Amino acid sequence: MTHGGTAPGAQDEPGGLRAALTGLTTRGRSFLAAGIAAVVCAYVLGQADLLRVGLLLAVLPLVCAAVLHRTRYRVAGSRRLTPERVPAGSEARVHLLMDNVSRLPTGLLMLQDRVPYVLGPRPRFVLDRVEPGGRREVSYRVRSDLRGRYPLGPLQLRLADPFGMCELTRSFSAQDTLTVVPRVDPLPPIRLTGEARGYGDGRQRSLALAGEDDVIPRGYRHGDDLRRVHWRSTARYGELMVRREEQPQRARCTVLLDARRTAFRGTGPDSAFEWAVAGAASTLAHMLERGFSVRLLTDTGTSVPGEGADGFAGASPESADAAGLMMDTLAVIDHSDGTGLSRAYDVLRGGNEGLLVAFFGGLDEEQAAVAAKMSRRSGRAIAFLLDSEAWEREPADVPAPLDRAEDRLRLLRESGWTALAVPRGVPLAELWREADRQRSGAGTLSGAEGRS
Structure with missing residues (x-):
């Protein structure tokens, strides 16, 4: 099964530039704080050179956030489970497909899929660059000793600038479910049913109906054996009638x-x-x-x-x-x-x-x-x-x-x-x-x- 969705560019997300500023990393916040402090000190001390340095430190993370916010490429993601139903104690593989459906190459992409704790650690992947129209595939394994139904996803995509000043997270809406069924052990073939009640070797005898409209006897059909013609019913109904035969059920x-x-x-x-x-x-x-x-x-x-x-x-x-x-x-x-x-x-x-x-x-x-x-x-x-x-x-x-x-x-x-x-x-x-x-x-x- 494959499910997917499209992660839009930052400009399609609500919240505007304020949402982008919330994605500043520790490095970006440190640069911004240092820049503001340098600008204040430069104003108090009257140092023009310190003012230029402070402006550079403060503007760099803001520019990175604005550029990342206005990134216009779109990425489509999908997930495939093989198999979707797995016995307890066995492994299943999850394949993640990422497609760049925009006309611009992507920057650094970090993928993270949400999985329950019982299936293992949360998988994370880093994709350096995806060309326009390109595709990348990564996979990870999940395993559980406990039966149950476990949700996988949604897949999260993190966009980062080259300087590591800002990171934005986009989530896909699609989810999948991994079903862990009980362990099935092979059993030896044995004679299961007795003959005392007419079961023989596990087979009953029943009438072989060709359809729900059949009656006793039924009308002749092309290919029926003429030895099964029921002449009394044929004379009664005015057409060839045949007996039903028995077959194992x-x-x-x-x-x-x-x-x-x-x-x-x-x-x-x-x-x-x-x-x-x-x-x-x-x-x-x-x-x-x-x-x-x-x-x-x-x-x-x-x-x-x-x-x-x-x-x-x-x-x-x-x-x-x-x-x-x-x-x-x-x-x-x-x-x-x-x-x-x-x-x-x-x-x-x-x-x-x-x-x-x-x-x-x-x-x-x-x-x-x-x-x-x-x-x-x-x-x-x-x-x-x-x-x-x-x-x-x-x-x-x-x-x-x-x-x-x-x-x-x-x-x-x-x-x-x-x-x-x-x-x-x-x-x-x-x-x-x-x-x-x-x-x-x-x-x-x-x-x-x-x-x-």
């Missing part, structure tokens, strides 16, 4: 993110909540790569990309936009003020959700019961349970009793969930494999918990 996956403030403790990139957000982003990206139609659901009942016909995205050419929308949502998501999971459950019980992958924080007895009921509408349900108390505890500390967490896991597993506790420091890819082993009864998480 993309399986669905809902990623549920528990963002309740009461469910998580701690802040920062190493907190349990940030792990859950990154886990949700990794799961969404992985499922889209595998051809699933996906959606993001929060504890407040908010569904992304939306509440359309089915609320899912991934089975249309606009899937890339939907994936970007979900990542943008995760980039700025924060703790919710809700205290329960009932709103999310109301959304889930509305229909068959296919695969359900949930990232839960701390669950009390009531919310664990609500979460247990969520698996009834799913072909398969996988839950990652983050115990904030255990997560924030240092490894050297005495471990707390795990009875409460084990009770929650047992309840979820008995209700049909493939439930795993998330120890601190264990990557999602390892837990992803463990979920497959737990589904097939080949392993437990005891090894991972022992390493935590």
Whole structure:
């Protein structure tokens, strides 16, 4: 994306020469003060030579300010981000383009772009001279370990005279936004859906509609197989009618993110909540790569990309936009003020959700019961349970009793969930494999918990 604007010459700025005098540098103010002092002394002492020196010292910064104020060249600036959306911990490059659109060469130009502190130091560049119609390009890198949306700009241009007596600042109006999305970790391919509820290898069977106006059966179209002609309907309607055929439809996956403030403790990139957000982003990206139609659901009942016909995205050419929308949502998501999971459950019980992958924080007895009921509408349900108390505890500390967490896991597993506790420091890819082993009864998480 490129945004830009034009920085006009000083004569177009309001305030006249008074605005130019406010741009005097320390050197210019010192010359002006010394000149005035010399003129006063020359008048008191009657020294003509001292008067000439004082006038020279006082007039020089004023002349520089007037000349800089009446500079008539115009400079256009633009900014380009590559890329505009970057994972946390990765770098993006910002390109600044400056075009001299006037007929006069510029003098010394100093560029300064405004960036948030979290992205790094404020970049500054010096351009010596730009010929009429010339262009200069400079770039700098930005990086953030914290997800979010960060404004860049506006770009500031400083004009300076050759003697360094005066500097004027002009600002462009355009701004850009850098989106830092959660870190996405690659996940191993595993068999995600079971066959007990008719999902097979993650594929459902549905009728292949050629359009919204199709009925059973539909009219013959050029290229249809004559073996699909429905003769009874043909005789009834007086034209060739064909049967619809079945074809595979993309399986669905809902990623549920528990963002309740009461469910998580701690802040920062190493907190349990940030792990859950990154886990949700990794799961969404992985499922889209595998051809699933996906959606993001929060504890407040908010569904992304939306509440359309089915609320899912991934089975249309606009899937890339939907994936970007979900990542943008995760980039700025924060703790919710809700205290329960009932709103999310109301959304889930509305229909068959296919695969359900949930990232839960701390669950009390009531919310664990609500979460247990969520698996009834799913072909398969996988839950990652983050115990904030255990997560924030240092490894050297005495471990707390795990009875409460084990009770929650047992309840979820008995209700049909493939439930795993998330120890601190264990990557999602390892837990992803463990979920497959737990589904097939080949392993437990005891090894991972022992390493935590």
